[in-house]
Amino acid sequence: MLSFGRKTPPLTASSTGTRNSSVFADVALIAVASIALRIIVYAVYYTLIGVDTRGYAQMAHALLDWDVQLYDGYRTPGYPLFMAALGIHMELIRVVQHALGVGTAVLVYLLARMRVPRLWALAAGLFYGLSMHFVFYEAIIQTEALANFLVALIFHLFARRIARNNYSMGQATWIGLLCTFLTMVRPQYLPILLILFLVDAIRILRQPGPKGRKLFGLAPGAGGFVAAVGGWVLLNRILFGSLFLTLWSSSALMSHTIRFAEHAGPEWQEAGAIMVKWREYYREDIARLGSPEIALAPVWKELMALYHLDNPVAAYHQMNRLNRHLILRNPGAYSASVLVGCANFWRVSLIMYPELFKNDPARWICQHFWPLNKLAWLGIHLAFWGLLLAKMRRWRQIWADPFVLVLLTQIFLGSMLFQALLSYSNSSRYALSTEALVLVALLYLAVPVAGKPGLPHDGRSKDLATGDPAGS
Numbered sequence: 201m202l203s204f205g206r207k208t209p210p211l212t213a214s215s216t217g218t219r220n221s222s223v224f225a226d227v228a229l230i231a232v233a234s235i236a237l238r239i240i241v242y243a244v245y246y247t248l249i250g251v252d253t254r255g256y257a258q259m260a261h262a263l264l265d266w267d268v269q270l271y272d273g274y275r276t277p278g279y280p281l282f283m284a285a286l287g288i289h290m291e292l293i294r295v296v297q298h299a300l301g302v303g304t305a306v307l308v309y310l311l312a313r314m315r316v317p318r319l320w321a322l323a324a325g326l327f328y329g330l331s332m333h334f335v336f337y338e339a340i341i342q343t344e345a346l347a348n349f350l351v352a353l354i355f356h357l358f359a360r361r362i363a364r365n366n367y368s369m370g371q372a373t374w375i376g377l378l379c380t381f382l383t384m385v386r387p388q389y390l391p392i393l394l395i396l397f398l399v400d401a402i403r404i405l406r407q408p409g410p411k412g413r414k415l416f417g418l419a420p421g422a423g424g425f426v427a428a429v430g431g432w433v434l435l436n437r438i439l440f441g442s443l444f445l446t447l448w449s450s451s452a453l454m455s456h457t458i459r460f461a462e463h464a465g466p467e468w469q470e471a472g473a474i475m476v477k478w479r480e481y482y483r484e485d486i487a488r489l490g491s492p493e494i495a496l497a498p499v500w501k502e503l504m505a506l507y508h509l510d511n512p513v514a515a516y517h518q519m520n521r522l523n524r525h526l527i528l529r530n531p532g533a534y535s536a537s538v539l540v541g542c543a544n545f546w547r548v549s550l551i552m553y554p555e556l557f558k559n560d561p562a563r564w565i566c567q568h569f570w571p572l573n574k575l576a577w578l579g580i581h582l583a584f585w586g587l588l589l590a591k592m593r594r595w596r597q598i599w600a601d602p603f604v605l606v607l608l609t610q611i612f613l614g615s616m617l618f619q620a621l622l623s624y625s626n627s628s629r630y631a632l633s634t635e636a637l638v639l640v641a642l643l644y645l646a647v648p649v650a651g652k653p654g655l656p657h658d659g660r661s662k663d664l665a666t667g668d669p670a671g672s
Contacts, residue, residue, distance in 0.1 A: 223313065226322045227306050234305045234329030238298040241335050244562035247294045248553065253341040260284040273440055273447040273512055276432065278385030279343045290341055297338040297345035304345075304636060305329030307352035311359055311640045316647055324639055332566065332573045333550040337632060340551060343385050347633040350382040351389075355607070355637060358396055362603045367404065369417035372397075376421020380428045387446050388622070388630055391614045393425045399606040440513045447512050450519040451496050452623040456541070457526040458499065459624065460533035464526060471522050474502050541620030547628035548577045577635070584642040591645055598645075607641045610634070 255272075259280035262270035286292050309325030316324075328334070337344040357375055360366070379393040397418050404414045429445070437443050458479055464472030478499045500515065503522075509515045527534045550570060557563035588608075591598055599605050615634040623630070 222318060223310075226309060226313075226318070226325070229322070230305050230309055230325040230329050231302055233326055234302040235298075237330055238301065238335055238338070241339065242294070242298065244558050245336070245339055246556045246558065247290055248340040248551070248556060249290060250340060250342060253290075256280050256283055256342065257288055260288050264288075268439055271439070273436060273444070273516075276384045276387055276446050278381055278383070279346060282346055282385070283341075293341055294339055297341075298335070300345045300349040301334055301338045302329065304334070304349045304352045307349075307356045308636050308639060311352070311356050311636075312643050314359055314363055316643045320643055320646075324643060327576075328636060328639060331577065332552075332570055333548060333577075333632070334635075336550060336552045344629075344632050347382065347386045347389075348636065350378060350385065351633045352636045354378050354382065354392070354396070355610075355640075358400075358606065359603050361400070362403065367414040367417055369420060372400070372418050373420045373424065376418075376423075376425050379421075380425045383425070383429060384432070386630070386633070387449075388619050389614070390429070390445075391618055392610065393422065395609050395614050396606060397422055399602050399609065403602045442513050442517065444513075444516065447516045449622065450516050450523060451500060453523045454496055454499070454519060455624040456534060456537045457523045458496070459537050460530045461526060463530050463533065464522075465529055468522060468525055470506060471503055472526075474506065475499055478502070537624050538617075538620045541624045542616055544624070544628050545616045545620060545631045546578075546581045547631075548574045548581075549628040549632060550574070551629075580639060580642060584638055584645075587642060587645045604641070604644055607637055607644070611637055611641060 255275055256279050258270055258272075259275040259277065260283040262268065263277065263280055263284050283293060286296060305325050305328045308328045309321050312321035312324045334345075334348065337348075354375060357371065357378070361368075361371055361375070375396060376393060379389070379396065382389045382392065400418060401415060404411050407414075433443050433445055436445075454475075458475045461472040461475035461479070464475075481498070500519070503519065504510075504515050507515075507518050509518060552566065552570070554563050554567065557566070598608075611634055615631065615637075619630050
């Protein structure tokens with residue numbers, strides 16, 4: 201493991217047993233507290249079946265029935281496969297999503313416990329597990345809960361790989377498969393495997409001794425990712441005659457271009473005028489609906505009528521041409537919009553409808569507690585930024601640690617920037633699955649305040665979640 205501290209002393213059987221007992225006790229406490237909150241929310245709040253849910257359910261039926269006519273090109277297969285595995289039973293899906301939320305809180309604890317004092321890690325796991333916005337997103341039949349869990353699981357496996365100086369092909373393959381599934385759940389995570397394996401390759405190249413076999417160990421995971429994602433793109437080519445991962449990308453990008461559509465060139469003047477006409481309605485709908493794709497539906501419909509388009513693939517290409525024209529003609533406006541999207545990424549998002557509460561006292565409590573929950577997470581974001589900027593004078597130490605490197609790269613490039621480039625309006629909602637990484641990164645950066653840089657509080661560089669010495 202690349203760390204800043206002294207060499208690991210051997211662990212005794214008694215110390216390992218005590219450590220594992222404390223981990224089990226902490227995990228039990230986090231699980232019980234998180235489950236209790238979710239039982240309460242389940243009892244007082246109805247399951248939310250949204251517009252997105254219907255699209256996912258249609259895709260799930262297409263997978264179960266092997267009926268390609270039910271597939272419209274808009275959804276990737278990850279979440280529909282999850283729904284199909286649970287029989288498209290909405291209440292069962294919600295219960296499983298709540299269970300995944302509990303699992304994510306435990307994974308946050310295990311990630312933190314690898315390097316920070318026990319109480320810090322316990323506080324992080326409880327804080328995550330008891331945060332309202334995660335619980336209410338789990339009550340919605342859409343991708344957030346599954347994506348949150350997959351991100352935390354992938355980074356937990358990768359952290360263990362680094363902490364134990366592991367180069368096994370099997371573990372790299374599992375990470376590759378999970379990244380593939382995550383990308384099929386949320387296409388915004390398309391860069392995640394590249395980031396993880398690039399950092400892993402740099403770690404391998406820094407190690408002494410033969411490197412070829414270790415680098416080759418990354419091949420099956422990377423190959424599986426390319427085959428699955430590329431295979432889905434080719435399937436769309438067969439079904440629709442065009443290469444694409446999802447048709448949503450053009451409407452997501454339009455959430456940027458609608459902001460400066462009045463600057464369209466002569467050949468796109470009519471389209472620009474339609475976008476400007478609908479812009480104020482779009483802003484109202486995005487605040488109410490939280491989804492640019494849904495809010496843009498009337499704009500999309502009128503543009504399709506303008507260009508006499510009768511199928512979604514033709515519309516996808518035409519809107520991409522329109523988006524490309526507006527971005528190339530107004531690079532400054534697009535860059536400013538991307539910067540706003542990056543700022544939006546750090547807002548704290550919640551979808552909670554008052555009318556879905558089963559009684560007034562529960563609604564009153566949640567509505568009055570949410571501002572405190574939101575303020576706490578904004579404080580986490582500010583502390584993360586402040587600590588990161590303060591540590592930049594020691595940037596060589598930060599970047600020498602492969603896991604901190606991969607955390608920050610994923611947060612800033614793989615999540616914040618990649619999402620902001622594609623969509624203006626949805627950044628804070630799609631940032632939800634990165635919150636666990638931000639919390640863990642904050643704790644890792646703060647470790648030198650409590651003890652030795654990059655080491656657990658007791659000064660030993662080991663995987664405290666498993667009791668194994670780092671480098672084993």
